[in-house]
Amino acid sequence: MQPFEYASPTSRSEAVRLLSPRWGETEALAGGTDLLGLMKDYVCTPKRVVSLKRIADLRGIHLVPGKELRVGAMTTYRELTENESVRRHFPVLIQAIERIRSEQLRNMGSIGGGMLQRPRDWYFRLGYGLLPEKDGQAMIANGDNRYAAIFGNSGSASWVSPSTIAPALIALGARAALYGPRGLRVIDLDRLFTTPAQPGEREHTLRPNEILTEIIVPHREGIRSAVYEVRQKEASDYPLVLAAVTLELRGRSIRSARVILGQVAPVPWPSHEAESALVGKTLNEETAEAAGEAAVTHATPLSMNRYKVQLTRVAVKRAILEAA
């Protein structure tokens, strides 16, 4: 690991002041489960690390019933799973977190850090950047792409967005509060994620001297939700494909639906096709299967990941049936 300066401010304004307006010079440290590994591998080589652990108002869980759940970005996964309000009103979040099958990671990892973890792609982790190219050719499309994207993968950034919690949060309509030198801005959580197109761009719309301070999840009674992961193994690992679903029902009829896919695109991938296949239909196995089929209509698998198309069909169908 390259030596670095370390600061542990106690306020968000100090933290922002200590962060550089340019990427690469400084890094904000949350739970550390991703950043430290990136630094050991010299993928990230900040001159200064700004720890967010001592900023008290970045922690905590507050439910305003019927309105929203506010979760401080430094709240750990463990704290979320131990919170009675979250357990009662947002079981899909508990479901998603409990599939992080490592007690150690749940104790260390924070909800904000989870959103901002970097791609698990091996080209990126080996130092080829977010747009890995060789002789003008996209390395992922022409290389070992078994875990790569099957949607949104036309450029060289065809790795997958790693967070297994973001799809469920986006399906719930969550927003993200970002704090920077010019104050606070609140964006829809899906807008935090982007596919970099130019060298120097990141996969998050967070600015280099901004910090993620809070996740805000609308609370509405009667929303059904589930997340379904297709996994290679039950022990701690990233899933191969994930589908998060929220449904609003009237009787057995689906009034509205959100279907967000994980591990299939460089961003959490909203499946408008699956959503359209659900709205107005009766919730049953046939509908769920049709939605799974619709979800993959526009899939563009690479040479080694066609299997993910079938896993996506299945994940969507099973998430819908579990939500029902």
Place this chain on the structure above:
Amino acid sequence: MKKKRHSVRQGEQERAGVSRRDFLRGTSVAVSGSILVGEGKALAAPSDEVVGPGETPVVLHVNGETKRLNLEPRVTLLDALRDRLDITGAKRVCDRGECGACTMFIDGQPVYSCTVLAIEAQGHAITTIEHFSHGGKLHPMSAAFVAHDAQQCGFCTSGFVMACIAFLKSHPNPTLEDVEKGLGGNICRCGTYAGIREAVLQAAQAMTAEGNGGAIHG
């Protein structure tokens, strides 16, 4: 800075005794200098203070003892304990927060110590596997590992035992399925999982029978 570092090291050695590791490293034990006291106070620095990239005073509370040392901010908790304090029960294997061999408790909760900066562990109670062995008497979990042949090369063992102790704190009467799901954060490349599962189930029974589940501190 050099003189200060030596004096701190000497302080460490006086507390820990001069170990084989220190001897082999050839560290000067004879350097004179007083033990720095009250270094912990220096850590309550103004919140906007930036330290490093060179060494800076760090105070760690390990297994009930206070350890003062000088570390660069980049040093992980695992490396500080293994390389500077000779607390080597936790193992450095993947060093990326994936395998679990470095599992320790911070404030009673298991964490990957390879993925915690030592400087960030200040002010917290750190517990390592050394805490669970007293005068050669094995903790019921370690004893169950022996009884069920739950190790081969042994590199994962201390981390696994720590994870298992933590697991039983939250699951005092686990099913086999609970054990399989609950220990996903540790890997044994020798593949002794069957033995480990048996060991956890037996330790759960032994500890419930002895009523000493509450005696397991983290």
